Amino acid sequence: MKSxxxxxxxxxxxxxxxxxxKLGNEVMIIDLLEEKLSDLxxxxxxxxxxxxxxxxxxxxxGISNFDICFVCIGSNFQSSLEITSLVKELGAKYVISKANRDIHAKFLLRNGADEVIYPNRDIAEKLAVRCSANHVFDYVELTEGYSIVEIPPLSSxxxxxxxxxxxRPNFRVSILGIKKEDSEVKLLPPADYIITGKEHLMIIGMKSDIDKILADTR
Incomplete structure (x- = not known):
């Protein structure tokens, strides 16, 4: 649990x-408008x-008491920049700021943000990947070139x-988890796990190696 x-x-x-x-954290919220707070x-x-x-x-x-401070100001970049800088100056342990453009991200990082997120861009990229490949059920980009994808097993x-x-030796990827028909996820399955075809595989690896597997599922 985090504050x-x-x-x-x-x-x-x-x-x-x-x-x-929902994940059990203690959350404090603040906004200029009361109506944005009441339902929460x-x-x-x-x-x-x-x-x-x-x-x-x-x-x-009491900024320094929080484990993470999120600055989620999307419509006014000047305010987002000022708040990010002030929060860090007041002793924030870790600041995550929302950005809409790359130039905004650069300024936020220079002015105190430890991490910058692009919610709209990230969702768009994930949706584009999932909708462009017939056999990708979910997709997470980890770093440049590495991804986690949820796919059906190859018939072979x-x-x-x-x-x-x-x-690992033949396809240069690892199976991170097995997702059953009832959506139960079994992480790090043992080497003797038998693939039945009634599950999805959550694989992790370089995008180029994953693309080769996806080509074989078509």
Whole structure:
């Protein structure tokens, strides 16, 4: 469980708040507008109305007490930049700021953000990959060139164990997990696991190697 502050309760901030709460974290939220806070009260430990470009408002929050501070101001980059800088100056342990453009990200990183996220871009990229390949059910890009994808097994793998197939030596990827028909996920399956064809495989590896597997599923 972590203590988390979310500044700015637009759509992204609201979804973030609910999901962080669902995972057992203690969440405090703050926004200029009261109406953006009222529906979220069941999901937070504290909510406050205030202008976070005002240093005194931020000081009253006890910034250094939070494990992570999210700055989710999407419509006003100047405010996002000011708040990011102030939050870091006030002792924030880790600051994650929302950006809409690469140039915004550069300034945010220079002014105190430890990490920058692009919710709209990231969702668009993930959807584009999933919709462009017939056999990709989910997709997560880890770093440049490396990804996790959820795919059906190749027909040549059916009835064989992971060891018999030689996933790692022959295909240069690893099976991170097995997703059953009931959506149950079994992480790090043993080498003697027999692939039946009634599951999806969550594989991790270089994009170029994953693309070769996807080509064989067509």
């Amino acid at each position: 988390i502050l979310i500044i700015g309760m637009g759509r992204f901030g609201q979804h973030l708040c609910k999901n962080l709460n 009260l069941p999901f937070v430990t504290a909510a406050k109305i205030g202008d976070c470009t005002n240093e005194e408002v931020l000081k009253s929050l 793998w059916l009835g064989k164990s992971i060891k018999q197939i030689g996933i």
